[in-house]
Amino acid sequence: MTAPALSVLDLVPVRHGQTSAQAVTASMALAVRADGLGLRRYWFAEHHNMPSVASTSPPVLIAAAASRTSRIRVGSGGVMLPNHATLIVAEQFAALEALAPGRIDLGIGRAPGSDPVITQLLRQSGTAADVERFPSHVQDIALMLQPEGATLQFTSGGEYNVTSTPAATGAPQIWLLGSSDYSAQLAAAHGLPYVFANHFSGVGLERALDLYRTAFQPSAALAAPLTFLTANVVAAPTADEASERALPQLRTMARLRQNKPMTALETVEQAVAGLAATSDSAELALIDSMRERWFIGDATSVASDLASFAARHGVDEIMVSPVSGSYEAEPLDASPGRVQTLELLAG
Template sequence: MADLALSVLDLAPVRSGETVGESLAASVALARLAEQAGYRRVWYAEHHNMKAIASSATSVLIAHVAAHTERIRLGAGGIMLPNHSPLQIAEQFGTLESLHPGRIDLGLGRAPGSDQNTMYALRRDPRSADSFPQDVLELQAFLAGESKIPGVQAFPGSGTRVPLYILGSSLFGAQLAAALGLPYAFASHFAPHALHDAVETYRREFQPSEQLDAPYVIAGVNAIAADTQDDADAQFQQTKRQRVRLFARPGLRLSDDDCDAVLASPQGAQIASMVQYSAVGRPADVRDYLESFAKTADADELIVALQSPDTAKRLRSAEMIATELALA
């Protein structure tokens, strides 16, 4: 499957003992490697109040990485639109598109990407997610230079027509993307359960639009490639332990043995189920998994969340996968 389109979802992780500056430098290194290796795009997700993730100011991170790369597409996977006004996002991504023409994507999600207290700190109305479809249309109109609000235009942004993508993990996003004729990206790398129903719904209900004349599906998948299966498995176990620590009570210190005990429990089964779709092993095995997953997910493109526990291994994994799939 030599024509499999492959992209990278960079979670901008801040590892234990690492500074935010070091994390962001690693994101630049990963994007530059992805550009040289033939990946289609790199996306960054908006998260808030998470010490281990450095992509909260998503548009700022995209601007920084774009200034250190030349041609690879960069974007948000995604911007959580309930946290923002459509005008502000049109201005931000219109600025990015003006600085880096033809390289910017704008993926949009409905979830707040945070807890209730963080939502309060963002000054957002908890009901703002209810207006997500209308906000997407308002944002789209700003970017097209066809504002729905008399006397208000997005400068920069107006007329840039930054391509929009709807992100989701349920039928809601699939139905919205289909109705608006937009590409659909499913978060199967951490919310796998509705993947097949959502993709089937999207393809069945898709209505062509000015941006897109046929359905286009991107599916998320975790990936770790290593020289040996044992090494890949050990890296994956570290990733799952980190998820346990992420969900643990603040201030609670858990050893590796503690995390393994949680993962072996009924409660830990839910964490394990989140990474159901994961390509872990030697490069050829990862290739086979990705090609098979793309078919079963009915996806036009895969976006891989590289789960290796440190920067060097993450870069090596990305390089191995690209070489095995002959992306360049």
């Protein structure tokens, strides 16, 4: 069985005692290591007001990672378009394409990436917040990113030309992201690459891929369906270590799904102690359910399971979210567990 190409989805995790600066430093080092290991792409997610996540601004993080790497594609997984004006997104990613020509991906999502209060704050200044116009907003960005730009038509009959940068020689590759049928159908209708957010829930994966592939309409950007899978992954020298390192993120996700107050990620020791002391049957059930869908174990078993997963769904690439936690003694400005996951899987 052929091993799939590997890519990385990074939420820039923040653990107890760690500053945002230290978390970002750790993620930049991880991006550099991914580049050196020959991985295909490195994407930053967009989330807001979460104590355990520092990936609030993908364009800033992409620029920093692109400046530290030489060959890996760098992008967003994704930019949550309802939070932003379309021209701003196009200008940001045109600038990124100029900084790292041929290496920029623009993944676009329709969800807000936060709670309703923060969503309202993000949209106060006027953005592409009307989700009913999401398809036209995606098209607007794609047109503005092209070297020739876009032409606005006024009701009075006039025209106005808009470009995201004065003299582009290329454009980022646009991907639609989603965890429901909507983005799969939209990507198919417009001939765009598509990624299902399998790392978030996994529910509806088969249906979304089938809808996308069946309804796909070739476009100038893409002749045939193009997709890959995301997955939460922890690989370690032993299955026991991998199981321990997965606990901080498992417990955080369980709290999120129960609408409990969020905190910075626990250390492995804190998570092990917390799990041993809990009597919350709902939390335990959620953790067990997520364990079944995540890829946790030694290098051989995880690599084999990822290859089977890719083959089963007909893709040649897996974007891993390396959710390996840190032990208390490990440095705050590094993430040895996440580096270890990538190194073991890259062979």
